Amino acid sequence: xxxxxxxxxxxxxxxxxxxxxxxxxxxxxxxxxxxxxxxxxxxxxxxxxxxxxxxxxxxxxxxxxxxxxxxxxxxxxxxxxxxxxxxxxxxxxxxxxxxxxxxxxxxxxxxx
Amino acid sequence: xxxxxxxxxxxxxxxxxxxxxxxxxxxxxxxxxxxxxxxxxxxxxxxxxxxxxxxxxxxxxxxxxxxxxxxxxxxxxxxxxxxxxxxxxxxxxxxxxxxxxxxxxxxxxxxxxx
Numbered sequence: 514x515x516x517x518x519x520x521x522x523x524x525x526x527x528x529x530x531x532x533x534x535x536x537x538x539x540x541x542x543x544x545x546x547x548x549x550x551x552x553x554x555x556x557x558x559x560x561x562x563x564x565x566x567x568x569x570x571x572x573x574x575x576x577x578x579x580x581x582x583x584x585x586x587x588x589x590x591x592x593x594x595x596x597x598x599x600x601x602x603x604x605x606x607x608x609x610x611x612x613x614x615x616x617x618x619x620x621x622x623x624x625x
Numbered sequence: 626x627x628x629x630x631x632x633x634x635x636x637x638x639x640x641x642x643x644x645x646x647x648x649x650x651x652x653x654x655x656x657x658x659x660x661x662x663x664x665x666x667x668x669x670x671x672x673x674x675x676x677x678x679x680x681x682x683x684x685x686x687x688x689x690x691x692x693x694x695x696x697x698x699x700x701x702x703x704x705x706x707x708x709x710x711x712x713x714x715x716x717x718x719x720x721x722x723x724x725x726x727x728x729x730x731x732x733x734x735x736x737x738x739x
Contacts, residue, residue, distance in 0.1 A: 613670075617665070
């Protein structure tokens with residue numbers, strides 16, 4: 514059974530600081546996804562990582578994928594309040610019939 | 626832009642009622658999914674479909690059924706709603722084969738069963 518573990522589950526950080534969210538998974542995969550969810554809203558796609566070593570950046574967020582370590586990271590640079598949300602990683606196992614397995618989510622709160 | 630819509634944002638039903646949640650996507654996607662989201666449990670896959678009239682069980686199919694009569698529409702059915710089915714229900718769609726399998730989500734339906 515595929516397990517996808519995110520840590521931390523809760524993250525409270527001050528504006529201007531840097532931090533990293535980790536996503537570990539237990540089976541082979543070369544496709545990993547990051548989503549953002551605001552309270553009461555649906556999931557919004559942030560990044561799609563399709564190969565080992567993939568790195569994508571959008572604003573203050575940067576995601577990377579190491580398929581050998583079965584690890585993805587979401588790095589936050591100089592956090593701002595607008596980044597407060599829950600972030601999910603999701604994994605598509607190699608050979609999967611199209612279904613993703615999601616992590617539990619990281620609830621990020623950026624304090625002024 | 627991909628658009629996934631769900632029939633209701635909020636729904637209140639009584640125990641034992643039959644409940645239909647509908648999802649429509651406008652991008653001719655082959656794959657459609659139903660998840661439920663509960664605090665502390667993340668997203669759990671209920672059912673998915675990769676073609677019209679095809680369906681596959683996800684991780685928690687008990688108490689649910691689905692219908693996909695047309696490519697753009699995927700319905701989730703609670704045959705006899707129970708209080709433990711109170712949850713946020715999210716529909717998603719994705720395209721294959723020459724794609725990233727990225728899933729696009731609808732706005733969600735918050736279902737309360739009393």
